[in-house]
Amino acid sequence: MHEGLILCRFIHFGAVLLLFGVGAFRSLLFARHLLPFEASPAGPRLSRVLGWLAAIALASALASALAWLMLTAAYLSSDWSSAIDASTVRLVLSGTWFGHVWVVHLLLNALVVILNRRVRPRALLTLNALLLLTLAPVGHGAMFDGLKGQLLILNQMLHLLGVGTWLGGLLMLALLMRADHGVDLVAVLRRFSGIGYGLVALIIATGLINVRALSGGFWPEPAFAGFGLVLAVKVSMVGGMLVLAALNRQLAHGADLPLARLRLSVSLECLFGAGALAAVSLLGTLPPMLA
Amino acid sequence: MSAHRFKHALSCLSLLACLTSTAAFAHAHLESQQPAADSEVSAPKELRLTFSEGVEDTFTKVVISLDAPDTPTEIIQTRNVQTDPNDQKVLIVTPAMPMVPGTYKVEWHAVSVDTHKSEGTYRFQVTP
Numbered sequence: 534m535h536e537g538l539i540l541c542r543f544i545h546f547g548a549v550l551l552l553f554g555v556g557a558f559r560s561l562l563f564a565r566h567l568l569p570f571e572a573s574p575a576g577p578r579l580s581r582v583l584g585w586l587a588a589i590a591l592a593s594a595l596a597s598a599l600a601w602l603m604l605t606a607a608y609l610s611s612d613w614s615s616a617i618d619a620s621t622v623r624l625v626l627s628g629t630w631f632g633h634v635w636v637v638h639l640l641l642n643a644l645v646v647i648l649n650r651r652v653r654p655r656a657l658l659t660l661n662a663l664l665l666l667t668l669a670p671v672g673h674g675a676m677f678d679g680l681k682g683q684l685l686i687l688n689q690m691l692h693l694l695g696v697g698t699w700l701g702g703l704l705m706l707a708l709l710m711r712a713d714h715g716v717d718l719v720a721v722l723r724r725f726s727g728i729g730y731g732l733v734a735l736i737i738a739t740g741l742i743n744v745r746a747l748s749g750g751f752w753p754e755p756a757f758a759g760f761g762l763v764l765a766v767k768v769s770m771v772g773g774m775l776v777l778a779a780l781n782r783q784l785a786h787g788a789d790l791p792l793a794r795l796r797l798s799v800s801l802e803c804l805f806g807a808g809a810l811a812a813v814s815l816l817g818t819l820p821p822m823l824a
Numbered sequence: 825m826s827a828h829r830f831k832h833a834l835s836c837l838s839l840l841a842c843l844t845s846t847a848a849f850a851h852a853h854l855e856s857q858q859p860a861a862d863s864e865v866s867a868p869k870e871l872r873l874t875f876s877e878g879v880e881d882t883f884t885k886v887v888i889s890l891d892a893p894d895t896p897t898e899i900i901q902t903r904n905v906q907t908d909p910n911d912q913k914v915l916i917v918t919p920a921m922p923m924v925p926g927t928y929k930v931e932w933h934a935v936s937v938d939t940h941k942s943e944g945t946y947r948f949q950v951t952p
Contacts, residue, residue: 605939608939608941609880609883609935609939609941610883611941624882624883625882625883628880628881628882628883629880629882629883629935629937629939630878630880630937630938631937631938631939671938671939672938673938677877678877678878678912678913818940820851820940
């Protein structure tokens with residue numbers, strides 16, 4: 534059940550983060566830069582690719598959210614058959630904190646599936662942001678009650694927004710660098726690395742607050758086993774992303790744009806991001822402190 | 825890091841997932857209990873278990889049994905297992921019948937609000 538839950542978390546977080554991040558890139562942060570692209574012959578093709586990607590992400594998000602709920606029912610009652618037992622699933626939804634959050638989250642997910650391509654991009658982005666934000670209260674954030682719990686959930690929301698914008702932006706960069714479409718890539722790259730500074734600072738600061746609140750120290754004890762080890766893997770993945778981001782910045786500021794190297798570097802950075810996400814999916818199922 | 829080493833790292837991760845998933849996941853720890861573990865008390869009306877974090881009473885189970893040395897173990901029926909309305913960390917267990925003198929074993933299986941399970945056992949004695 535744990536393996537299943539880890540997989541669900543990975544797929545679900547990945548899909549929801551990217552849906553928000555790609556939307557933020559296209560209709561908020563780089564809307565102006567992408568105008569020539571929408572008009573170019575390559576525009577409709579890439580738009581179609583992105584449309585398909587969004588549809589796949591939405592379907593996987595909904596499927597993994599339902600599987601997450603069913604596996605939680607099975608896990609909580611220590612019985613595989615509870616996954617398809619309506620009364621146990623209903624009990625999870627009505628009787629637990631996770632369930633209460635999940636009712637809202639599932640409704641939002643269904644709403645995004647229905648409204649996808651039917652509403653304006655900005656409205657869809659708002660819905661995707663809400664979908665991402667309703668992921669913050671599940672997991673370790675629920676550990677503390679009162680103000681501390683609420684602040685930790687708020688912290689997690691900021692963390693998720695930062696991570697989504699970064700990962701979605703990277704995916705968009707990787708896609709934009711594959712086609713000829715009249716977008717001023719240099720301007721996009723420079724702007725993205727500029728925004729990246731803020732994002733990375735936000736992600737690291739909120740990440741540190743999370744670790745401090747959950748483990749009661751700057752690093753969990755034991756340092757390199759269980760939670761500490763997986764956290765170390767995650768931090769090194771993010772470290773790899775940072776090194777590549779710095780490299781991209783160097784490349785983007787050169788005289789001519791070394792597209793091949795940039796492509797490789799951004800793709801690698803996406804892979805590191807996926808690795809970090811895999812580590813996170815595992816982290817949420819591990820106890821942060823061994824009392 | 826090359827693509828090859830990255831793959832290596834990823835496979836280590838999945839291996840880690842398999843290894844750690846078999847371990848016990850202790851999240852909500854029992855911090856104190858009334859009557860206290862290994863104490864001798866006169867028959868209590870209810871048991872209060874205080875955890876390190878909030879627990880979900882819908883999925884938390886507590887089994888109380890009369891654990892006398894010579895007689896077969898007798899499970900005490902509980903009327904109610906509920907968290908304190910003012911504090912989700914406190915689980916209140918009400919036995920269906922008055923507790924007769926003897927040694928009682930309490931086995932708890934808690935589900936914390938972040939949907940993790942933990943369990944434990946303690947004993948206490950009811951004196952005449």
